[in-house]
Amino acid sequence: MSGKRIGYIRVSTEEQNPDRQLEGVFLDKKFVEFASGKSTNRPQLKLLMDYVRDDDVVVIHSMDRLARNLRDLHNIVDHFIQLGAHVEFMTERLTFDGGVNPMGQLLMSMMGAFAEFEFNIFKERQAEGIAVAKRKGLYKGRKKALEGAQLEALAEEYSTRKPLNAIAKKFGISHTTLYRYLDQLNLRKPAELIAQGQ
Numbered sequence: 001m002s003g004k005r006i007g008y009i010r011v012s013t014e015e016q017n018p019d020r021q022l023e024g025v026f027l028d029k030k031f032v033e034f035a036s037g038k039s040t041n042r043p044q045l046k047l048l049m050d051y052v053r054d055d056d057v058v059v060i061h062s063m064d065r066l067a068r069n070l071r072d073l074h075n076i077v078d079h080f081i082q083l084g085a086h087v088e089f090m091t092e093r094l095t096f097d098g099g100v101n102p103m104g105q106l107l108m109s110m111m112g113a114f115a116e117f118e119f120n121i122f123k124e125r126q127a128e129g130i131a132v133a134k135r136k137g138l139y140k141g142r143k144k145a146l147e148g149a150q151l152e153a154l155a156e157e158y159s160t161r162k163p164l165n166a167i168a169k170k171f172g173i174s175h176t177t178l179y180r181y182l183d184q185l186n187l188r189k190p191a192e193l194i195a196q197g198q
Contacts, residue, residue: 003055003085004028008048010065012036013174021061025090034176037068040076043179049076054084062091064115074109146171146181154178155185 007030009021018032029051033044052058058080060066066089067073080087081098088095094107133139146154150171157167168178 003053003057005057005059006030006048006052007059008045008066009033009061010035010037010042010044013176021065022059022090025059027059034174037064037066040067040072045076049079052080052083052085056083056085057088058085059088059090061089062115063089064119068119069116070109070113073115146173151181151185154181155187158182158187 005025005027007022007025007027009018009030010033011018011021013034018034022030031044031048031051033042035042035044048058063073067076077087077096081096084098086095086097092107130139154167154171157170164175164178168175171178173181
């Protein structure tokens with residue numbers, strides 16, 4: 001096989017450690033995403049989908065790192081297969097390569113459905129916990145978004161070419177939130193998107 005081994009790592013928050021996924025697995029390149037899996041509209045996932053070529057192997061820790069629902073999981077895996085690539089899920093020990101493999105397809109459907117079910121149960125419990133906290137007056141809610149003068153100040157900081165870490169820290173936001181604001185302001189450059197996958 002002449003293709004590259006390309007890793008996709010996704011964590012939902014800056015506090016989670018992406019190094020725990022695919023640790024010790026040989027990769028030619030990896031894309032690291034700090035984003036929720038509820039949508040396929042993720043910068044690093046898009047870069048990965050554009051980067052993969054025939055004979056490459058896309059390596060992912062587990063199915064729930066790639067997608068949060070069965071439809072998205074199938075669509076993304078099918079995209080890679082149509083490019084002539086293979087997809088490996090390390091936790092499930094499954095590989096998909098476009099060959100006729102009814103058992104593999106069945107396992108992917110079952111495991112994807114279980115992952116989606118578990119996530120929905122988690123969200124339901126989270127909603128119940130928030131409701132209880134609100135009744136007790138303990139829930140503070142999501143931090144208020146930056147707006148107006150704060151956005152202008154963020155744009156000014158960015159224009160000085162300060163490190164993104166320093167900007168995020170100054171405004172008390174995560175990298176994911178910072179990227180969202182930069183996209184909103186049409187400031188983020190393609191090179192920065194690519195750099196995240198290095």
